[in-house]
Amino acid sequence: MSQFSPLFSRIVGTGSALPPQRITNQDLVDRLAARGVETSDAWIVERTGIRARHFAETGAATSDLAVEAARNALNAAGLAPQDVDLLIVATSTPDMLFPSTACIVQGKLGIVGAPAFDVQAVCAGFVYALTVADAMIRSGSAKTALVIGAEVFSRLLDFDDRATCVLFGDGAGAVVLARSTEPGILATEIHADGRHTHILQAPAQLSGGRVLGHPFVRMDGQAVFRLAVGLLDEAAQSVLAKAGQTCKDIDWLIPHQANLRIMQGTARKLHLSMEKVVVTLDAHGNTSAASIPLAIDVAMRDGRLQKGHTVVLEAVGGGFTWGAALLRI
Incomplete structure (x- = not known):
């Protein structure tokens, strides 16, 4: 490669991981009924589009799911862990306060020396992480990046609150980005507006060995909906404009899998x-930062995504955070 050749990043492998425990809506209805919380499969499907989700077993960590997804992505790319020189994990459910889940994943994969860090932008985390990895590859700081979204959101659910506990699931997805002279990530855009921190949060902290605050997900669903549709459209239109593309050029839209509406x-x-x-929402629920890479891997492996396809990714998350990315497969 000439030193004057422009640098780009392309997705060269994808992978995913789901916990073995599949929870259908009816399973959840039965669990909630035992707590005196009334809901139904029809109520959940009508309001969300979700029919099932996966919950991690006791003792299973976010890093475990991340490692499985990462190995699958590396195998798809025909690469070894030692080929990775940048590792980013997007998660809101880290294994521990510190070190980062990315460092834990790095250790489990046997990668030594490469920078590894977490990105916390809740459900927009994967788009944020992809944007950072793309920028580092374009700058020449990295050649091969492993970008992972991984969550065990079931640990943050209040099963007395049917408005939130029916929404989320656990899982991980990963992509391998490699340096290329051929454009793959065509444009990205990320934003945040901290005025809206209150509409989606898990407002707890550790202090003196105790959990202070409310350690479960709280969400103002109507407020999230009102913001989400407009902001997602703006971000998608912006990345299209940056790349000189229009809506007519889109082969696939892969949005954050939060709500079918x-x-x-x-x-x-x-x-x-x-x-x-x-759409993988019906089978996975909302897996937060894992939802987009999970959906990418599903569509790659079932053959929907083909080389040359133009794909828009878009997501919103607590913060309030949002962003989009335009890819060419």
């Missing part, structure tokens, strides 16, 4: 039919 709303704004939207 939000996904339908953003598809309409982009003038896309739902046939062009990759």
Whole structure:
């Protein structure tokens, strides 16, 4: 490669991991009924589009799911862990306060010396992490990046609050980004607005060996919905404009898998039919930072994503954070 050749990053491998315990809506309905909380499969499906999710077993850590997804992505890329010179994990459910989950994953994979760190942007975390990795590859700071979204959100659920406990699941997804002279990540955009921290949060902290505050997810669903559709459309339109593309150039939309109504709303704004939207929400629930890489891997392995396809990724998360990325497979 000439020193004057432009540098780009491309996805060269994808992988995912789900805990073996699959929880259907009816399983959850039965669990909640035992606590005196009333809901139904029909209520959950109508409001969210979710039919099942996976919960990690006791003792299983975010890093365990991340490592499995990472190994699958590296195998798909035909690479070894030692080929990775940058590792980023997007998560809101780290193994511990410190060190980072990325460092724990690095140790489990046997990678030595490469920078490894976590990104915390909740459900927008994977888009944030992908943006950082792309920038580092373009700058020449890295050649091969492992970007992972991994969560065990079931540990943050209040099963007395049916408005949130039916939404989330656990899982991990990973992509391998490699330096290339051919554009792969065409454009990215990330944002935050800290005025809205209160609408989606888990407001707890450790102090003196005790948990202070509310250690479960709290969400103002209507406020999130009102912000999400407009911001997602703006971010998607912006990355298209940056790359000189239009909505007509989109082959696939892979949004954060939070709520089917939000996904339908953003598809309409982009003038896309739902046939062009990759939906895994029904099977996985909302896996926060893991949802987009999980969906990418599903669509890669079932053959929907083909070389040359143009793909928009978009996500919103607590913070309030949001962003989009435009890819060419």
